[in-house]
Amino acid sequence: MPPLIDTRSGSRPSAEAKYRALRHAAWQDAAAALASAGITAELRPIDVAALAAVACWRDRRVDWPWHLMIPDWRRNYPGRFEVGIWHGGVLCALAIGRPAPKASHLSLYYVERNPDPANPLRGKVTGAVIDALAAYAIVLGKTELRLVDPLPALVPRYCSPPFGFRLVTPASGGPYCSRSI
């Protein structure tokens, strides 16, 4: 397996370490909120354990190669949002996104839920990911969340009153759901 952190650039390890600490602060904030809502979850980086766990998922809706995606994103985006959501030793979901440079939004690009019907956080993954995303946006000083390339069938749920997103279909580029925080 290739190294997960690109160390070719002299500045990159420093930025990587700083953003890692910021992501951890956001995860702690979100984990506390989840606990208050009765949801026990651990939020962690997408590490070797997570990549090993996702390799065991069966009947996946998508065939995203997380073992390739993570090195790609780590190489290009030290400020990325990433999270692996665990419950009792079970990997329940993975998510990755990134902040817009010189703009006010933080975008979520990929979320995959463990398709196992016994996933203990089934139905709670979206709320958990969005809460962690919102916390990271606050940390970075961003004021808008974007869900890029949403599944059409899920858009009404994102746009429901509790979630409060609205669908944006730009003239160029793909659709996304947007929400202010």
Next chain:
Amino acid sequence: MTVSTRKPKADPATLSRSGGNRSHAAEPIPTLEEAQKRLTAAAGRPRPWLTPEGLAVFADAPTEDLGPDVYKRPDAE
């Protein structure tokens, strides 16, 4: 006492990949202390997706995946 008039060297973590030209510098990275202050200031914010009504929205969703059907490699910044 000798005082250096040289400008302090910029934090390499805030420099752009093209060499740190000021006009192209990356956004500054918040410190952990700044981050904690921001989270503390926002502690009472609404989290409607974690209310019982919010958690009910995806309770019966067949999937909670987000993204394209096929992975698209990101362009380097």
